[in-house]
Amino acid sequence: MTQSDPWTIIENARKGGYAIGAFNMHNEETTEAMLLAAERAGAPVYLQVGRAIVPHMGLRRAYEMTRRIAERSGAEYVIHLDHGPWDEVLEAIKLGFRSIMCDYAHLSLDDNIARTRRTVEICHDFGIPVEAELGRIPDAGQDVDWSEYMTDVAEAERFVHETGVDMLAISAGIVHGVVDGKVPPLDIARIEAIRDATGIPLVLHGASGLSERDVMAARAAGVHKFNADTDLRHAFRRGFESVWAKGDRQLEEAMAEGRRLMIDATVDKMRVYGCAEKSGLKIAA
Numbered sequence: 138m139t140q141s142d143p144w145t146i147i148e149n150a151r152k153g154g155y156a157i158g159a160f161n162m163h164n165e166e167t168t169e170a171m172l173l174a175a176e177r178a179g180a181p182v183y184l185q186v187g188r189a190i191v192p193h194m195g196l197r198r199a200y201e202m203t204r205r206i207a208e209r210s211g212a213e214y215v216i217h218l219d220h221g222p223w224d225e226v227l228e229a230i231k232l233g234f235r236s237i238m239c240d241y242a243h244l245s246l247d248d249n250i251a252r253t254r255r256t257v258e259i260c261h262d263f264g265i266p267v268e269a270e271l272g273r274i275p276d277a278g279q280d281v282d283w284s285e286y287m288t289d290v291a292e293a294e295r296f297v298h299e300t301g302v303d304m305l306a307i308s309a310g311i312v313h314g315v316v317d318g319k320v321p322p323l324d325i326a327r328i329e330a331i332r333d334a335t336g337i338p339l340v341l342h343g344a345s346g347l348s349e350r351d352v353m354a355a356r357a358a359g360v361h362k363f364n365a366d367t368d369l370r371h372a373f374r375r376g377f378e379s380v381w382a383k384g385d386r387q388l389e390e391a392m393a394e395g396r397r398l399m400i401d402a403t404v405d406k407m408r409v410y411g412c413a414e415k416s417g418l419k420i421a422a
């Protein structure tokens with residue numbers, strides 16, 4: 138299958154009150170795991186080229202490997218760049234990414250707006266929707282003053298209005314990575330206020346730490362894309378390590394077991410996000 142239209146996937150999610158999962162690819166096995174999960178769940182999926190993979194194999198190789206594996210699958214998918222800086226955004230457009238998240242959070246708000254607007258103009262010329270992030274998302278284990286991190290409603294309204302961005306990733310009590318013990322409070326009222334002020338679909342990164350209840354509340358409040366990596370990575374690792382716990386084994390055996398557990402974990406996420414059985418390909422079939 139070729140890549141599907143991300144505009145339709147997200148618009149359907151918005152109309153249907155559910156969310157799409159965006160999961161990081163890392164190698165052949167994890168890319169296969171996401172696609173096999175999407176096939177099994179009948180869900181559309183964002184195959185995400187994340188921050189860790191770029192220094193590891195480069196953007197081109199990550200994209201080409203993902204596309205080669207995805208084209209053999211029967212899943213509905215979009216290849217998405219996560220947290221791309223400017224030069225990577227341009228490379229991603231040339232390579233054939235269908236969905237892009239740009240990240241200029243290191244700039245001042247005015248410069249962030251100007252650069253994001255430019256990104257939106259270029260991406261829209263190529264039919265690519267753009268996600269951007271406003272607010273700061275702390276890493277797990279950081280002790281933070283949330284008032285300095287959470288997305289400000291008025292700022293979000295201005296940012297979306299002035300940039301024309303299609304989706305907004307927000308900070309509303311989530312962290313990158315999984316929190317041990319104390320779960321950060323998810324500010325549902327803030328999510329609703331940002332949805333009402335911006336009128337566009339919202340995204341939550343770092344969704345691994347969220348309870349099913351939080352996910353349901355966030356979906357109802359306007360979140361239509363969740364980025365989750367840590368839970369799936371942990372599933373892969375469990376499978377991987379369980380093979381070697383039995384003694385020395387072939388790498389292939391360990392990778393296959395990692396993939397098997399990652400598929401299960403991904404299907405579970407898709408069910409909670411509500412995108413299972415929502416693949417347009419499946420509905421058409």
Ligand SMILES: [Zn+2]
Nearest residue numbers: 220342343364
């Ligand atoms: Zn993120």
